[in-house]
Amino acid sequence: MTIRVLVVDDSATMRGLITARLRADPMIEVVGQASDPHDARQAIKKLNPDVITLDIEMPNMDGIEFLDKIMRLRPTPVIMISTLTQRGADVSLKALEIGAFDCIAKPTGGSSDDFDTLVEKVKAAANSRRRSRRQDTVRRGADASFMPDDRIIAIGASTGGVEALIAILSQFPPNCPPTVISQHMPATFTRSFASRLNNLCAASVSEATEGAPMEAGRIYLAPGDFHLEVSGAGTYRCRLSDGPKVNGHRPSVDVMFRSVLRAVGSRSIGVILTGMGRDGAEGLLALRQAGAETIGQDEQSSVVYGMPRVAYEIGAVSKQLSLERIGEALVRLANVHQTSMQRA
Structure with a gap:
């Protein structure tokens, strides 16, 4: 056609x-x-x-x-x-x-x-899903019932990711788990995007910097043209790399996911959102095989069902959810009270 x-x-x-x-x-x-x-x-x-x-x-x-x-x-x-x-x-x-x-x-x-x-x-x-104008996002306030456990959240996104990330992160409480994000976008865009997210979210959002300690209540966005990795044991830090592009991208979601696997292992939650191509699918599969929780955005709510489709088809996704449900699911999974109930 x-x-x-x-x-x-x-x-x-x-x-x-x-x-x-x-x-x-x-x-x-x-x-x-x-x-x-x-x-x-x-x-x-x-x-x-x-x-x-x-x-x-x-x-x-x-x-x-x-x-x-x-x-x-x-x-x-x-x-x-x-x-x-x-x-x-x-x-x-x-x-x-x-x-x-x-x-x-x-x-x-x-x-x-x-x-x-x-x-x-x-x-x-x-071939994308046509969208009408996005409704204003309501920022989540403090939640006395939420207490982060020791998990790290890692989120990868591409085309359609700006809206998706706003929808998800606006649901995070101010003391959310440490979260790293790789979003495919030009290098000049990421600082503005981090600032925009910071204004919309209860948690603190910033571009990741080399060696920054990962703390509760902080969300770290990969700066344009740098891979974002997580390193450390117990005390985790952001690492930036200008190494070769992976899957045609820098930052690459696969690079981020694999670093989370090495540093955090099963105490991580991986999320793959709307986007073209397959970046992040293999890394998410490795996380799931190591015992981590993994979430993929579903076809109906994805602007482009590319990256999450590949991840789902190769078995990397343990839960496939609509965009409206992902933020709530992440907060529930990383809540120490919820974890305690699951262990009881």
Whole structure:
């Protein structure tokens, strides 16, 4: 089936670059171009595209305002085209929260690794679950009945992970178990994302730093372009590595899961969320084989049922849950009172 794409960008040069890249694939047809949201609105009504690429900064109405209207009135998979500036990162994260499928960076000169994924992401977007605008997240307050046991939580995510992580982590109490996260996203995005999560969550969220001790009430996000690992025995610490990409990614979920296996073993909980590809599946399987609890996001709630699908099919998932149930399940599993009842 041919994928019909509408390209929206105020730059004729960028529209041409995006169109040429997409038309190189026989499965994709660029059915139209638009230079501003007014023209784009008419084109969407007339052409009914399967996927839209949308510039973040445009005249008359910025891309975020226009994306919000699309998600509320005519939900369609949208890939945002962003600059790699700090403002571009902040606005891109807002777009992902609203419901954009993904964001990619504009090439700053010739090609770029991120822009080279455009065709792959358009194809994934066309097959993704269409989303309406996300509802506001309610942050969980203090819970006197929760006391963390000695477990470590490790979460891996990719496409669709911004919304998923907000939904899950907003359910964590302020004294949550030490938690590490590897989310596939450009290096310039992770600091803004950590700050955004910190504002939305009762626990403290930050980019991981080399040697940081892992403590209750703290959530550590892998900084862009670094693998996040866990080391130590009893007292655990974050370790950062700029080693080779694994499964095409740095940070890699597999690298993180395998380090958790070495350091923590069965006293860990592994979670794999929505995303393209298979990163994290093998590492999650190793965790489960060592006796750790493992959770995979189900197909119905995944934007892209790629990573969790592979993990489920190879037997790495002990529980497959909807996004709405994962946060609650993690809090229950890591509660010392719940653990005591299970042992009784």
